[in-house]
Amino acid sequence: MAKTSTIQIKVGLDDQRVPESIEWNATDTAQERMNKAKAMMVAFWDAQEKTALRIDLWTKDMMVDEMAEFFFQSMMTMADTFKRATQSTPYVSQADDIRDFAREFSRKFIETQKKEEQQK
Template sequence: MSTISTIKIQVGLDDQKVPESIAWSATDNKDEKMIKAKGMIVSFWDPAEKAALRIDLWTKDMMVDEMADFFFQTMMTMADTYGRATPYKDQADELRAFAKDFFKKFQDKQAAEGQ
């Protein structure tokens, strides 16, 4: 018998329908409490359409440095997943290298702007 886990996502919107808050929970988390977040990237693979379906949201108080770190960590996780799921470790390494270069360029821009 298989187990089913349910993931809940709550997005609070302002009057302009811009996200003000994001929280999520999962039934396989012992507390099942809502966990606050400032951003999310959810992707589903539609095999019939052979297309990725995505939900990308971030709150209006998410700072640019948080967004850069979020993207860096997401790309590193994608590289890890791709490395485990395929025999193409070289491409996983290329994605990691790209993510590191992406984040370094962001840091350089922030330093140049004096932030």
């Protein structure tokens, strides 16, 4: 039988079912304790339906600037993944397009944040 790994995710909810805590662990990691997180995005590809299935959660104490950084880093990682998956094809340059978009997203966020600070 092929080796398997299990990823465990625990989400603590308040009375309105809003996430208060997110913890995770995987059987193939050296850490035996649960790892804390403020947000998570998990995507699965359903090949039969040709659609992505997602679980997006964040805790109520996640700050907007943290969410922007989380998105920036997630997009950069997606670019890396896309490049690895398409490494010997003409689509590899699209990984750079994803990175460019992520950088522009971050630049606009910072610019908007500065404007908001000046208005206070």
